[in-house]
Each structure stands twice: as C-alpha cells, then as structure tokens.
Amino acid sequence: MSFELADWYSKNRIGDIIIEYKGEITSDLITNLLEVFESKIDEIEVPSKIRKKLYNVLVEGLQNLYHHAIVSPVKEDKEKVIGAIILSNKDGQFTFTTGNYTLLENKKKLIDIIEQINSLSKDELKQLYKMILNNKEFSEKGGGGLGMIDIARKTGNKLLYQFYDYNSEIIFYQITTNIN
Amino acid sequence: MESIIIEGTPKTPTVEFNAEEGKVEIRGRSIPENSVEFYNPLIAWLEEYGNNPKDVTQVNIQLEYFNTSSSKCILDVFKKLESLAKAGNDIKVNWFYEEDDEDMLEAGEDYQSIIKLPFKMIEIEE
Numbered sequence: 001m002s003f004e005l006a007d008w009y010s011k012n013r014i015g016d017i018i019i020e021y022k023g024e025i026t027s028d029l030i031t032n033l034l035e036v037f038e039s040k041i042d043e044i045e046v047p048s049k050i051r052k053k054l055y056n057v058l059v060e061g062l063q064n065l066y067h068h069a070i071v072s073p074v075k076e077d078k079e080k081v082i083g084a085i086i087l088s089n090k091d092g093q094f095t096f097t098t099g100n101y102t103l104l105e106n107k108k109k110l111i112d113i114i115e116q117i118n119s120l121s122k123d124e125l126k127q128l129y130k131m132i133l134n135n136k137e138f139s140e141k142g143g144g145g146l147g148m149i150d151i152a153r154k155t156g157n158k159l160l161y162q163f164y165d166y167n168s169e170i171i172f173y174q175i176t177t178n179i180n
Numbered sequence: 181m182e183s184i185i186i187e188g189t190p191k192t193p194t195v196e197f198n199a200e201e202g203k204v205e206i207r208g209r210s211i212p213e214n215s216v217e218f219y220n221p222l223i224a225w226l227e228e229y230g231n232n233p234k235d236v237t238q239v240n241i242q243l244e245y246f247n248t249s250s251s252k253c254i255l256d257v258f259k260k261l262e263s264l265a266k267a268g269n270d271i272k273v274n275w276f277y278e279e280d281d282e283d284m285l286e287a288g289e290d291y292q293s294i295i296k297l298p299f300k301m302i303e304i305e306e
C-alpha cells in the first residue's frame with residue numbers, strides 16, 4: 001500500500017492536540033500557527049520555561065518545513081509545498097511531529113545528521129552548534145542542520161525519525177521530538 | 181549619521197541604532213524565515229558607524245526568541261562590533277534574559293565564548 005498523508009496524519013494525532021496542520025507551508029501560515037499556539041498554550045497551565053521551549057521547537061520545525069520540504073508529488077496538491085505538524089500534550093509530556101516530502105537521495109544525509117545529533121552529549125551538542133554557527137557558511141535555506149541541533153539542545157531529547165516510501169524517487173520524512 | 185529605528189513585528193525585533201548616543205539595541209523576537217534580508221542593513225550601518233564611532237558604544241540585546249537563521253546574523257553583528265573593539269573602541273555588551281530562561285542565558289554565553297567583547301549577562305523579571 002502506498003503512502004497516504006491522511007492516514008499518516010490520523011495515526012499521529014495522539015493525546016490532546018494543541019496545534020495541528022497539514023497543507024501548504026508559507027511564511028504567513030507560520031506566523032498564523034505561532035499565534036494560534038500562543039493563544040492555545042495560554043489555556044493550559046504550562047511553566048514559562050517549557051512554553052518557551054515549545055515555541056522555539058515549533059519555530060525551528062515549521063521553518064525546517066518551509067526551507068526544506070519539496071513540492072508535493074500528489075496530483076491533488078497542485079504543486080504546492082506541503083507539510084504537516086502536530087503538537088500534542090499527554091499528561092505534561094509534549095510531542096511535536098513534523099512530516100514532509102523529500103527526495104529519496106536525501107535520506108542517507110538526513111539519517112547521518114540525526115544519528116550524529118543523537119549520539120552527542122549536551123556539551124558536545126553545544127560545541128557542534130557553536131562550530132557550525134561560527135565556521136560554516138549558511139546556504140540561503142539556512143544552515144547545516146543547525147535547526148535540528150537547536151531542537152535537540154532545547155529539548156534534551158533524542159530526535160526520532162521515520163521514512164515512508166512514496167514512489168521510486170520521493171519519500172515522506174517524519175521527525176518527532178518530546179518536550180518535558 | 182542617520183539612526184536606524186525599526187518597530188518590532190511578530191517575527192522581527194525592534195531595532196534602535198543611534199550613532200549620536202553610541203547605542204546599538206535589538207529587542208523582541210527575531211524569527212524571520214529570511215534573516216539575512218533583515219540584518220543586512222544593520223550590518224551595513226555598523227560598517228559605516230565604524231568610521232566614526234563614539235568613545236563608548238552600548239550594545240543592548242534583549243531577545244525573547246530568536247531562530248537559528250537569526251543566530252548567524254546576530255553573530256555577524258557581534259563580529260562587526262568586535263572589529264570596532266579591535267580598532268581600540270570601547271564596546272560594552274549587555275545580554276538580557278528573562279529569569280528562568282536558561283536557554284537564552286546559554287545562547288548569550290555561546291556568543292560570549294566566540295566573540296572577544298565584554299559581555300554582561302542581565303537577568304530581568306518576566
């Protein structure tokens with residue numbers, strides 16, 4: 001059975017949903033989702049420290065989609081850049097998942113980056129972040145996995161990833177992180 | 181030299197660069213998708229300011245949030261200021277962070293360890 005975004009989306013809607021979206025990813029959409037997040041998070045009692053971490057992770061996750069998601073291969077999406085996000089809460093443990101289409105040829109590079117991030121201690125992540133910040137030229141799309149390193153630093157948790165085959169060239173890439 | 185005064189938006193910070201007062205201030209949120217576009221004029225201003233800086237330049241950075249795309253641009257701002265300091269000018273950096281916001285304190289410390297400028301970490305109440 002081939003990958004269906006709607007199935008993936010419903011499978012990942014677990015716990016109390018704070019914010020969720022699937023569709024075209026634009027700059028205005030990101031602004032709107034961040035506003036929705038701020039009003040929704042006011043409804044639940046969350047320590048300001050956690051609230052800030054959630055906001056940061058949301059910004060980086062959404063902007064990763066904005067910069068790196070590719071045009072949807074699904075005909076009905078009419079060549080739009082499609083991404084999906086779900087931020088949910090289960091007993092004070094927050095889970096943030098994003099998903100987007102990408103090229104199969106990016107898979108190995110993505111795995112290498114995430115595995116490297118997951119293998120590092122808090123201090124090693126700090127050193128890697130500073131090294132990339134200070135030395136590596138940023139591409140127009142931003143830089144060198146810095147967003148994912150930032151997410152790992154802020155959450156202190158591992159990045160969980162999964163790939164789903166769409167066709168012979170395109171895959172759907174999911175990344176999940178917990179914030180607690 | 182003309183000042184730069186930019187009102188903050190949900191994604192970009194309030195900026196006040198004032199050559200007469202020797203004041204360089206960035207406050208609020210810096211989370212645009214394209215940070216380079218926002219920061220380029222600020223870097224250019226600092227370049228020009230370097231031709232005739234005040235005896236003391238006060239740098240106030242008070243950010244609630246910034247994204248990784250801005251982090252490089254903020255480093256570029258500090259690098260410009262660092263070159264002014266190397267030329268013998270007095271540059272003082274105040275890095276503000278809200279109480280309990282350890283991440284923002286740590287971000288300031290990251291810059292402090294990369295840039296050779298005197299940093300003062302200032303905790304503010306939420």
